[in-house]
Amino acid sequence: MSTRIAFLKGHGTENDFVIVPDPENVIDLTPVAVAALCDRRAGIGGDGVLHVVRSAAHPEAGDMAAEAEWFMDYRNGDGSIAEMCGNGVRVFARYLQHAGHVAEGDIAVATRGGVKSVHIAKDGDVTVGMGSARLPEGDVTVSVGERSWPARNVNMGNPHAVAFVDDLAHAGDLLAPPPFSPAAAYPEGVNVEFVVDRGPRHVAMRVHERGSGETRSCGTGACAVAVAAARRDGADPAVTGSPATYTVDVPGGRLVITERPDGEIEMTGPAVIVAEGEIDAEWLESAVR
Numbered sequence: 001m002s003t004r005i006a007f008l009k010g011h012g013t014e015n016d017f018v019i020v021p022d023p024e025n026v027i028d029l030t031p032v033a034v035a036a037l038c039d040r041r042a043g044i045g046g047d048g049v050l051h052v053v054r055s056a057a058h059p060e061a062g063d064m065a066a067e068a069e070w071f072m073d074y075r076n077g078d079g080s081i082a083e084m085c086g087n088g089v090r091v092f093a094r095y096l097q098h099a100g101h102v103a104e105g106d107i108a109v110a111t112r113g114g115v116k117s118v119h120i121a122k123d124g125d126v127t128v129g130m131g132s133a134r135l136p137e138g139d140v141t142v143s144v145g146e147r148s149w150p151a152r153n154v155n156m157g158n159p160h161a162v163a164f165v166d167d168l169a170h171a172g173d174l175l176a177p178p179p180f181s182p183a184a185a186y187p188e189g190v191n192v193e194f195v196v197d198r199g200p201r202h203v204a205m206r207v208h209e210r211g212s213g214e215t216r217s218c219g220t221g222a223c224a225v226a227v228a229a230a231r232r233d234g235a236d237p238a239v240t241g242s243p244a245t246y247t248v249d250v251p252g253g254r255l256v257i258t259e260r261p262d263g264e265i266e267m268t269g270p271a272v273i274v275a276e277g278e279i280d281a282e283w284l285e286s287a288v289r
Contacts, residue, residue: 004278007037008095009044012087012126012271014216014252018046019095019273025057031079036287037279038077043287044279047215048085049075050092055110068110070096076211084113084157086219090126090271093118098273113157126271130156130220132263133227136185142192143179144172151180151192152228156265158210159190160224164232168196171206174214193221195229203229204249216252223265226257237261 005027008019018037020027029051038046051073055061061071072092074085089109096102096109097120104120117129134155142151142163147170151161161180165171171178171194178192189210198204205225207218226246230236235244237259245258255269 003281005281005284006276007044007279008098008273008276009046010050010091010094010271010273011252012090012217012219013250013255013269015085015087015218015250016046016216017048017050017088017091018044019050019052019091021052021095021099023052023054023057025053025073027051029073029075030288031075032288033284034075034079035077036284038079047077047209047212048082048088050088050095051075052092052095060112061110064110064115067115068108070101071110074111076209077213078211080211081112082158082211084111084220086128086130086156086221086223086267087217087269087271088219089116089118089128090219090267090269091273093120093126093128094271094273111157124270125268127266127268128219130223130265130267132265133224133259135227135231138182138185140185141181143181144170152224152231153185154224154227156220156223158220159186159188160193160221161186161190162193162195162224162228164195164197164228166196168194168204168206170194171208174206174208177210178208191218191221191224193218193225195225198247198249201229201233201235201245202247202249206251217250217255219255219267219269222248222250222255223257223267227259227265230259238263 055065055071149163
């Protein structure tokens with residue numbers, strides 16, 4: 001390992017990430033190392049790590065290399081591996097543009113949730129093709145303290161439980177994962193969204209992200225919320241034949257989600273690179289001991 005490791009810091013609607021460029025996949029980012037980097041007091045700080053690797057160089061992405069040159073090896077802030085991160089994909093694409101690997105327009109990014117189509121617009125916004133949602137059957141309930149709500153089970157490549165509430169304060173401090181039942185619905189844990197209405201096809205949410213706690217934004221969560229809201233509102237595009245677009249306010253900003261009649265979902269929002277520098281490898285090695 002070299003004595004210095006390049007990194008950048010970026011965010012999408014204040015969902016923030018440590019970006020580690022590693023085209024040939026030579027840096028050993030253990031769960032402990034990722035958690036150290038994401039520590040907001042003793043490390044750089046972030047909701048997660050975007051490990052930037054060429055698809056051909058990563059064993060989990062080699063079969064996607066023909067479609068997408070770059071693989072987003074995403075890790076949660078606690079070091080665990082996640083299938084997908086919507087805000088992360090936008091920031092990942094912004095990094096690729098920043099580094100000169102891609103230009104404005106359409107690109108493809110490999111993720112554990114499959115290859116995602118991305119459009120980098122001239123106005124700075126980034127649109128991600130998030131694929132389609134799956135809606136597993138069965139009743140789900142989430143709880144905070146003595147309150148409980150029915151939740152919609154939505155899978156965006158990662159699992160979500162979407163609960164519509166009267167007041168976002170009812171979600172509590174979201175320091176611990178909100179309890180849910182039945183346990184079999186989410187054997188590997190779940191991202192939980194609490195949602196209130198702001199107006200016609202306009203909602204606001206708070207989220208507890210699995211492995212990260214409450215975050216300022218969650219892209220896949222915003223998509224899950226839009227899907228759940230469309231079903232609740234009788235606006236399922238597969239039924240109406242018309243796209244359903246929802247504005248989703250998150251604590252860190254605003255995302256626009258569109259679901260098409262064919263089930264494909266697009267998410268549009270900002271992505272910003274705020275800093276770049278070097279990690280001291282000796283510090284990182286000591287942090288993981």
